[in-house]
Amino acid sequence: MLRSCDAKDALSLFDNLIEINFSGCTECEEVPTLGHLPCLKFLVIEGMDKVTCIGVKFYTMYSDDSYRNALFPALRKLKLKNMNCLVEWQDVMEVTAARVVFPCLEELTIKDCPQLMSAPCHFQSLNKLKIGGVCSTIFEKICSKLTTRTSLDISSVSELAFLPKQIICTSLRSLKIEKCGELSQIPEALHNLSSLETLEVKGCPKLMSFPSIQAAASLLRHLAISCGDEVLPTGLQFCTSVQDLSINDCPNLILIPDLREFRSLTQLEISGCPNLKIIPDIGEVRSLTQVDIFKCQKLTRLPQWLWDCRLNSLSIGGFCEELDVFSILSSMTSLHASLKRLCLYGWTQLDSIPDEIQHFTAIYKLSIKEFDGMETLPEWLGNISSLQWLQLYRCKNLVYLPTKQAIQHLSCANYSKTDGRRRKKMELSLSIIANNIQRRFFHIPIIQKLCGYLVGAMQEGKELKCINEQKSLGSNLVAN
Incomplete structure (x- = not known):
């Protein structure tokens, strides 16, 4: 941050900046002054752990109220994420003579700011709001004066028992609500949303009923419902464009x-x-x-x-x-040549995967989940020449893999989480996902074989990226 006596002049050096991204500046205690930049369209502020307040200096350095032009005049998108200590985001219109702030802001994202207790509410052009990991007070404050929004994405808003009626406006095209544990009610005004194209409500265990969605039937394309009611919303049968x-x-x-x-x-x-x-x-x-x-x-x-x-x-x-759902796989002849991804969920007593899998000649990804009784994977997996990705999840008694020769052709793209981001990992030797296998279990044959495959990959010039020590079978084992 510029702190010299001629800081105002020095800041003009950045007048042509269009995009700024502050990420992981963990030692910064203040956010720099940016409100005067005439060309700034995209701004991300993320992971600035020591920032507790975004105050007037964020908008302007003119403490004498002499700066009366629009602040952030060109900003289109603003993201505020992972600000764990942020308590206050001041509304500059309440403490200065500024009359126009964020005149062009169309998209606002506020994620994982758990201590945030105050924020602005003057966003005259805002169309898309994505907010999560905050308290309900902040959510309600930011939404209190929004009139032009077309997209609203709400997740993990603590203490949110019901949605304020004013957030349900007829211009909404997309409404997504997820992981709001206290949410018990959605306004009846939902039935007036005739422009709605996407409606998703997930992970809200206390939501016991749903308003009618019949008004949105003609335009609705994407619909996800999770609730505690015995029946689904009235009007679902008319949503024929979904x-x-x-x-x-x-x-x-x-x-x-x-x-x-x-x-x-x-x-x-x-x-x-x-x-x-x-x-x-x-x-x-x-x-x-x-x-x-x-x-x-x-x-x-x-x-x-x-x-x-x-x-x-x-x-x-x-x-x-x-x-006996798996025995009928062989009779699904229409799928044998078209199916590329197959995921099977088992139960405690199942001790093997179904032989019928061999009929699917185009399958490239096979996921086997919760086959608790299974100890051995069959050697015939090697006969499925199209298979590239094998995933096992919660097969807690699994001990033996097929021979290396049987599954040596497993090689594909995989996504694994690293530092909270999803990164594409190529050249996957094997993806095994299970539970609670610690380093002390490395003597088990399946662990020995996995290590052998990975050592082989490294000898071929590939770098081993990660093995999760806490869940050696609970992670993706990736050779890169």
Whole structure:
């Protein structure tokens, strides 16, 4: 930060800057003065751990109120993230003679600022607000005067019991709410959102009912619902333009309405519905490419339409143990040549993966989850020449992998988290995900084989990126 007596003149050197990103400046105690920059359009302030206040100096260095031009005159996008000690973000219009602040700001992101207690509310052009990891007081303050928003993304807002009515405006095209543990009510005004194209409500366990969504039926394209009600929102059956439908974590849901008119559907997920017994008919949906139906413990049969789809991605399992779901894989002939991704959910007693997997000749990613009774992976996995990615998750008794020769062709792209960011990792030798395997278990044969594969990869000139010591099988083991 400039602190010299001629700082005002020196700051003019940056007048042509369009984008500024402050990230990980952990020793900085103040945010520099930026409000006068005439060309600044994009600003990110992230991880400045010692900053407790964003005050007047953020906007202007003219303490005598002589600077009356617009502040941040060209700024379009502002992101404020991971500011763990930030308590106050001052509204400059309340403490100076400034009359125009953020006149062009269209997108505002505030994430993971848990101690923030005050913030501005004058954002006259704001269209998109993404806010999370803050308290409900800040959320309500920022939203109190918004009138032009088209997109609202809310996540992990503490103590948020209900959504203020004023945030539901008719211009909204996208509304996403996630991980708001205290949320119990959504305003009835939701039924007036005739422009809504995306509606997602996830991870809100206290939300027991949903307003009607019939008004949005004609334009709604993406719909994700999670709630505690026994039935889904009124009007769902009229949302025939939906392309992506997700119904998950609905513990009391017993019925899903007829979906036969959903002719534009490309992705369907029904999961975490333990009281659901029947999957509804969806008719002839030729556009459907991805189906995920799992963890519906009372489901006793799969829908007949699954046999007629040409999917490229399928996740199934975790049903009533009387349903022998995996034996019917061989009869799904329409999928044998088209399916590229298959995810199977097992249960405690299952001691092997189904032989029927061999019928899928195009599969490149296979995920096997919660096969607790399985100790050995079959050697025939090596016969699936298209298979590139093998993922095992919570197979807690797994001891033996196939021979190196059987799975030596496993090589693909993978995404693994490093320092909180998702980075693409190429040349994956093997991805094994399980639970609670510590370093002291390295004597187990499967661990020895994994180490052997990784050493081999390193000998071929590839650098070993990471092995999670706490969960050696609980991480992606990546050779780069």
